Amino acid sequence: MDLLRSSVLSLIVFLPVVGSIIVALMPKEKEDLIKKFAIWWSLIPLLLTIWVAIDYAMNFMHGNQMAYQVKLAWIPSIGVNYHVGADGLSVPLLFLTALLTTLGLYYSARVIRKRVKEFFLLFLLLSTGMFGVFVSLDLILFYVFWEIGLVPMYFLIGIWGNPKDRPQYAAIKFFLYTLAGSIFMLLAMIGVYLSTGTFDILQAAQTGVWTNAPMFATLSFWAFFIAFAIKVPSFPFHTWLPDAHTAAPTAGSVILAGVLLKLGAYGILRVLLSLFPGQFAQFGWIVAALGVIGIVYGAFVSLAQTDLKRLIAYSSVSHMGYIMLGIGAVAVALNMKGTEGAAESAAMAFNGASLQMFMHGIITGALFFLVGVVYERAHTRDLKVFGGLSAVVPVYYATMMFAGFASLGLPGLAGFWAEFFTFRGAFGIVPWLAVIGVIGIVITAAYILYRIIQSLFLGEYDPKRWTHWTTVFGEHADGPTDMALFEKVTLWPLVILMIILGLWPTPLLMYFNEAATNILSNLHF
Amino acid sequence: MNVLEILRLLAPEFILLITGFAVIGVDLARRRQDEGKTAATVAVMGLLLAALASVWLYLGHPGEIVLFTMAIDVYGLFFKTAAFIGVALVIIASVNFMAGRSKYLGEFYALLVFAALAISVVVSASNLILIYIGIEFLSITSYILAGFLRGDKRSEEAAIKYFLYGASAGAILLFGLSILYGVTGTTDLATIGDLLLRSRSAHWLGLVALMMALAGIGYKASLVPFHQWAPDTYDGAPTPVSAFLSTASKAAGFAVLGRVILTAFPQLQPDWTQILGAIAVLTMFLGNLTALKQKSVKRMLAYSSIGQAGYILLGLVAVNQSGNFGGMNGLMIYLFGYIFTNVGAFLLLLAIEQKSGGSTDISQFKGLATRSPALALIMAMFMLSLAGVPPTVGFLGKFYVFAAVMNQQMLVLGALAAVNTIIAAFYYLNVIRHMYFSESEVEGGVMASRGLMTVLVVNAVMVLAIGIFAQFFMTWVNNSVSMIIANGF
Amino acid sequence: MSESIFNLTWLIPLPTALAFFAIILFANPKKRLSSKIAVGGVIIAWILSWAVAIMFFVNPEFTEQPFDLAVPWIPMGNIVFHMGVAVDAVTAGMLFMVGFVLTMIFIYSTGYMSFPGHLDPEKYPDAAKEGLDPRYSRFFAYISLFATGMLGLVVADNLLMLFIFWEIMGLCSYLLIGFWFDKSYPDPKQITPKAAGLKAFLTTRVGDVLFMMGLIFLFIHAGDLNFQNIFANQEFLHELSTTTVNLPFFGAVTWAGLISMLIFWGAIGKSAQFPLHVWLPDAMEGPTPVSALIHAATMVSAGVYLIVRMSPLFSAAAHGGSGVMMFVAFIGAFTALFAATIAVAQKDIKKVLAYSTISQLGYMFAALGIGAWVAAIIHLLIHAFFKSLLFMGSGSVIHGVHHGHEHAHAHGHGEGGHEEYFDPQDMFNMGGLLKRMPITGWTFIIGGASLSAFPLITAGFWSKDEILAHAWADGHMAVYWTLAAGAFLTAFYTFRQIFLTFFGSPRTEAAEHAPESVRSMTWPLVALAFFALFGGFVAVPVDFPVVGGLASDFLAKLMEMQGEFYGLHVAPARFDWTPALISMTLALSGIVVAWLVYGWKPLKAKQSDPLRRWLGPVYTVLENKYYFDELYYFIAVRPTLWLASFFYLFDRGVIDRIVNWVGAFNRWLARTLRRWIDEYIIDGAVNGVGLVTTWTGAVVRLIQTGQAQNYLLILLLSVVILLLLIPFGS
Amino acid sequence: MTVPLSWYLIFATALFSLGFFGVLSRRNAVAVLMGVELMLNAVNVNLVAFWRYLTPTDLSGQIFVVFVFTVAAAEAAVGLALMISIYRTRKTINVEEINALKH
Secondary structure: OHHHHHHHHHHHHHHHHHHHHHHHHOOOOOHHHHHHHHHHHHHHHHHHHHHHHHHHHHHHOOOOOOEEEEEEEEEHHHOEEEEEEEOOOHHHHHHHHHHHHHHHHHHHHHHOOOOHHHHHHHHHHHHHHHHHHHHEOEHHHHHHHHHHOHHHHHHHHHHHOOHHHOHHHHHHHHHHHHHHHHHHHHHHHHHHHHHHOOOEHHHHHHHOOOOOOHHHHHHHHHHHHHHHHHHOOOOOOOOHHHHHHHHOOHHHHHHHHHHHHHHHHHHHHHHHHHHOHHHHHHHHHHHHHHHHHHHHHHHHHHHOOOEHHHHHHHHHHHHHHHHHHHHHHHHHHHHOOOOOOHHHHHHHHHHHHHHHHHHHHHHHHHHHHHHHHHHHHHOOOEHHHOOOHHHHOHHHHHHHHHHHHHHOOOOOOHHHHHHHHHHHHHHHHOHHHHHHHHHHHHHHHHHHHHHHHHHHHOOOOOOOOOOOOEOOOOOEOOOOOOOOHHHHHHHHHHHHHHHHHHHOOHHHHHHHHHHHHHHHHHOOO | OOHHHHHHHOHHHHHHHHHHHHHHHHHHHHHHHHOOHHHHHHHHHHHHHHHHHHHHHHHOOOEEEEOOOEEEEHHHHHHHHHHHHHHHHHHHHHHHHHEOOEOOHHHHHHHHHHHHHHHHHHHOEOEHHHHHHHHHHHHHHHHHHHOOOOOOHHHHHHHHHHHHHHHHHHHHHHHHHHHHHHHHOOOEHHHHHHHHHHOOOOHHHHHHHHHHHHHHHHOOOOOOOOOOHHHHHHHHOOHHHHHHHHHHHHHHHHHHHHHHHHHHOHHHHHHHHHHHHHHHHHHHHHHHHHHHHOOEHHHHHHHHHHHHHHHHHHHHHOOOOOOOOOOHHHHHHHHHHHHHHHHHHHHHHHHHHHHHOOOOEHHHHOOHHHHOHHHHHHHHHHHHHHHOOOOOHHHHHHHHHHHHHHHOOOHHHHHHHHHHHHHHHHHHHHHHHHHHOOOOOOOOOOOOOHHHHHHHHHHHHHHHHHHHOHHHHHHHHHHHHHHHHHOOO | OHHHHHOOHHHOOHHHHHHHHHHHHHHOOOHHHHHHHHHHHHHHHHHHHHHHHHHHHHOHHHHOOOEEEEEEEEEEOOEEEEEEEEEOHHHHHHHHHHHHHHHHHHHHHHHHOOOOOOOOOOOOHHHHHHOOOOOHHHHHHHHHHHHHHHHHHHHEOEHHHHHHHHHHHHHHHHHHHHHHOOOOOOOOOOOOHHHHHHHHHHHHHHHHHHHHHHHHHHHHHHOOOEHHHHHOOHHHHHHHHHOEEEEOOOEEEEHHHHHHHHHHHHHHHHOOOOOOOOHHHHHHHOOHHHHHHHHHHOHHHHHHHHHHHHHHHHHHHHHOOOOHHHHHHHHHHHHHHHHHHHHHOOOEHHHHHHHHHHHHHHHHHHHHHOOOHHHHHHHHHHHHHHHHHHHHHHHHHHHHHHHHHHHHHHOOOOOOOOOOOOOOOEHHHOOOHHHHOHHHHHHHHHHHHHHOOOOOOOHHHHHHHHHHHHHHHOOOHHHHHHHHHHHHHHHHHHHHHHHHHHOOOOOOHHHHHOOOOOHHHHHHHHHHHHHHHHHHHHOOOOOOOOHHHHOOOHHHHHHHHHHHHOOOOOOOOOOOHHHHHHHHHHHHHHHHHHHHHHHOOOOOOOOOOHHHHHHOHHHHHHHOHHHHHHHHHHHHHHHHHHHHHHHHHHHHHHHHHHHOOOHHHHHHHHOOOHHHHHHHOOOOHHHHHHHHHHHHHHHHHHHOOOOHHHHHHHHHHHHHHHHHHHHHOO | OOOOHHHHHHHHHHHHHHHHHHHHHOOEHHHHHHHHHHHHHHHHHHHHHHHHHOOOOOOHHHHHHHHHHHHHHHHHHHHHHHHHHHHHHHOOOEHHHOOOOOO
8 A cells, every 4th residue: 555655646647658658669550459558548547546536535634745755866966856746736636637638538539540659659648747747846857747748739739730720830839838938937946946955846845935035036936927827828828829729639629728728827836836925925916917817808809709619719718817816816815914814715716726727627628529529520610600509419519508507607517616716715815806807707608608509509400501511430421410429428527527516516625625725824824 | 107007098099099090901901892881890899999998097087187288087088988979879870871972981980080089189188289289180180071072062162161261260279379378388278277367467368368269169169150160061061970070079179168268267257258158149049040041951950059059158158166057067968968969860861861862951851750750759859859858868958057057147148048949949849840740742761771770779768868867977977077177167 | 393394405406406317318308208207306396395384384483493404515715614405484485486386387388388389390390290399308307407496596595505506597597598599580680589598698697796796795704604694693794784895986885785785786687677677578588488487486586585585684784874775675666667667568468577577576676675575575475476377378378379370371261371470479469369268368367467466356466565565654755656656557568468468359360269278288377376366365464454354464474573583673564544545546547547448449450559659759669678678789799799809809919929029020020021921920920930030041141151261251350359359358 | 689579479460460361362272271371380480489588498389389380281281182172073272162052
């Protein structure tokens, strides 16, 4: 048991690499073998993450310390360690990553037809980068995984992107954008070392970074923040996102929206909040303001879209705004230590932000899968050519309804709790910004119902409006065909999660709440 | 110091000397039979032997000055080892390529061996005279190598340009050295350092000498504004030679620059920090921005290697006493990794040229991933390493260099370097883009000879290994630095 | 015993929820089965809720300490939020009404939905053949889910849970209004079901968002949302009503005032009060059972229920000197009159009822505004009975007329034929239906009488009279006279409707051939008619002459006792002849006027509404609902869409350029390098890189000439420059 | 009466500049090479002068000069060889016409 505990995180992180190496050794022609292997292999990390979640809940709750810590010297001369560990914040995100990876592989096994081997190889590799970021407690390790996640996604977008959406441009843009952020983050990390003498996040947090040199502290803060804000992406660094999401293959978009965006938010909570509480408190309002702008702006822009996938991409900008708002509120609350209610509002905001990370993961993941469902059949995403599908493809309609209403924050579905907690926190700390942010809720409802539901499903189905239908497997079809079994298998777990967590978020929330209380108490709240 | 001792300390040099002549001899014997394979083997053997010898010396942590002119210290030995390995790789890879392109294969390999010898002399030269001789030795062998493909206009042009530029730069260097001698009355670097330290009056004359020396040494390291020969020569010279020039010979340039500046001009640090800083920024920007435009991958690599020189120089700019981020160790690990990456990248062009008959146009790379995945993967790794993506060695080097810069709190310099990393990433990714995203225009896979393939694999493995098992190499580098930092600086 | 019954409370919302999932997951293909499941579920819910309600009615002592059963649900920071169910007098009353009405309407729907009248048989042959709506099962799934929402809302013991079910009802309302999403009309200006659904959801969403803000502020201050905990805690309410917050434009307002105002906006949205009333009339696009259920009996009255629940807070705010109660009274009274005026000029049988619903809800809010929350809740219950009755009656009428229309065409002698559109809901296409469909007719008349508060014998009279009596007794004269005027109009438009529909002679073939509806539709009418008549006898003032002695007022008593627990002291209005007589006279005179206009000389076919002659332009204004839809289109919808597209252009055109570092370049070079712009204008990055490369290209061409001697010259120059730099060295 | 050191230095510098001018101005590669030789010899003047005036006892100055001669010779040899091969292919050794590699 202890052996497993000490190795489980490393297993989760590196098993996908092993998997991709094995895939690399397989002959290119054995596509079915490759697909099956990749899917089954990806189940191992999934099971491990589930085990971690259960074990953590049973044995490590209320410990206020990183569980499953492993610390091996990597570059001892400069104190760079392979230091991994998990707490309430990372455990659910690990599960999310594993789940979406498996589903993505399973879905892609049916729809990816060219260069299969490379796809599955890269997809496994990608998950390593994401797992790594969520568990690494050493800045350099964090950076390494951060960049490793970048490369496979660059390939996924570039190779399997839909030629109409200029995937090569999108891929380069995505890569350069993130690199531009992260390279300065690297400089800031070095700065952290120079000031604290360690790359270890926990130690650095204890010693405090650039406490003597506020100028450097501010600079490093912004370097980190911009890197994370680009990844999130926060307004105004979001413009890579619509292109990347639109161009990427379905599973790629799912991972991109479901997990990669979370890396940024996670980084803010894990690194920025613990290393630069002073600066964060000082500039927290900017973060919150950016979040609010993102919410409203993203919602409005989504309302203007007629391309389904691009719409959902922009909706991500809006939804990630909630996270930024929540985090910003937490930061501002650091200034209000002592004022009654500040502490619990901060906890609520923290919960809201982290809940949104997870919920947006499953909801937008599902939405992108659903885009894939219609795109694989109609080969267009132009909302103007659809209508009345509700009568023709009821299962698809129902699934989309669940995802859509979850996304607009309907109580009883997953999205609501994230929004509720975020606003509960934000109203307690930055009420005016929260008031503006509330506009976003209404606009969100508008674009989900008016753009997606109405133009896809309602109205009278007119077979003459769009004629290039095929089945999901590419055979010719006279009209839209309802979801195939594999699509149901991909989507329904997510829908079920939405419903369960919507009615009873506690199983998820207890982790985040644990993390919130711990991290905030470490900030001497 | 008796003869045996000298022999021991100069073992690598002697080995190379013997190897060089041995190669010619062997070649004379069996040129007709096997198109220089034996010669190449002998050369490689000799080089590896020399490398072993220098490692063996290294383990003894020597610190002697041999014959008043050669400082046999870990600093020099590090560069020797690196350079020998680099040259050896070049030779292995070029066997198949050179065969049929030239009749004088023996001379070719011999010249490479002698070039290695020149490098090993120059990196441990601690005396103005030997520095000059060593640099000229290296230059002259390089001229011949660059122009080795007789009857090939490009090769000849590369050679003549290199020659004219090198000769003039050498003359300027020499003028500088003469002034230095005039100011101090000695030709020994360490003594010069002490004298300059004592007499403040010699300050500005010392600077004059430094500036002129900079021109003469900087051109070897292809630093802007002394870089202009480089693109044409790298482009025109036979690809193995370009690989050699852009790595081993460049490393030698940096080694000399480091030794001269740190032993002879430590007290001028405020001055040369600014100047070298400016030069580094110029080098990075010019190299990277011009590389953006290139259509020929070979020429793109030529410019990129100029840009890389900029990063490497940062290590020297930010040199300081700190044990971890002293700057010089950044410079050295960067160079060490860079040798493998860039040699690999250039040599991979051999395969492309074989296929395309000389052209290294970017279009030749289109769809390479589907035609010959292995080569594409290796090339992608080299590109990512050059772009500085972890966990490759390129990242490690950049990390240490940047760390030194930050350590000296040269924030602007750091920021500019960061910006350059982003620009550079664009054209490195561009190669990957063509290899993986585009449909191929030419049919059929790209064949790589066994020798070439082994070299490429070795390089690729090293690119990853150094990055991942960084500690092993870093301890080595740090020790090598400790010596030069200790004396004089 | 009674405790054990109350312990069943948490089960009440479950059967319908299970029915919902059962239908969407399994029973969907089998239509009859689906409807059976749904009805079964709702009947169980009905039995449970009546068990609980009656148990509470017979043990009034529970008002001392209402039942509450809560379990820890969600960890929030260091506290744990509890969810649970509570039963007090208000809940019991609501459960009694909701359970019953739900069941009636479910049964009614089985009949109503078995006629896909809106579909032409050519397009949906099988639907026409089996005589069931093509999405029959889906309908029952939706209303089951709605039933869950309503029952859950009623039993919820905390505001958050209430809000959750509140929103779920909103969802169902959206789904059911747009149920016939493929329906479209020849007249493009007429709103389609799908648009109506969207409109309803978004309009209410505006209110809901404010509601959520209020909820969150209350949560922030109370640290809890359980009704009993918050409202039994007087000092907390007092503290809330004394601490103030500074707002722009409003200055310092008490937190109690702010919170209750925000929550009230939620009610405004849900209960379609002015100015958010616009969605309810269009919601009539939904199937009639939906109108009866959601838009008359239950969901819209949930707004009133919410304010009743919150009334301790409101009164606290009023004590704190906040004007929120006055605002509530104003909105209520104004809406009551305003909607009534519109109802006068409608020709669509359901639209009339829709506006009357808005107006009646206005009465309730007015009552709440003047603190007569008992009268409000009782009017809510009774209104639910007779208004659902009226709606279902109208649905039955529509069915009949529609059948008649089909029949007429089937026998060839239809006027006009298919090409010209026949509106089965237009009252001017009806007339004389009392003979054709007696049960529907008489029950409808009973409902109408109750709605227009026909004295003494109808329930509506007692409940409405209670409100008016309170307004008079507490001296809210403005409110009283507004409501009284409303009462007159109510009576008028109700009987206008009755006369137009049921009396006189049929004005169309369709009306002539309209058959009576099936039993599953008529029986619920009868059942509801019973309550429409006698339901009022639960709240007759004791001091009312004669009747007061006979009837009981136990419900009112119960409510007042319950009020004590929440610290609400509501004295029953002392009976006073003046207001009673005034309101009676007004109601009766309304009926009389209606008879004079429409009953005395019934309209002929194709004859237009005489009111149009007499009122002239006013009639047009009323007919167009004071042009509120147009107004909102211009001040809300247009700007939003415009903003959206503007922001999108902004995003592509500006931010995408500025953010990536070279974007600035291209505008600078745009003039000089036309070609590049044309090639790359679309995006910033490649564009910028392109420009940089040309730019560097120029530089390279300048320095990398390939001329060895230029190189050497530059070498020399740079050395010279370096040397010249020396003097500037340190 | 002895000539001051500075005269030698000035002469050497002049010679050096002359050589460099030759390198820049002449089109014929051989002439350019001669310019280079001139520069090297200018430096030799420097070295010898320094040796004579500053460290007459220490021989390193002279040794330096000797080595410079040798290197110059070697350089000239290689250079001329290159030019010959270029002349073979291009029938010219005009430096300006050797500019195939550029940009």
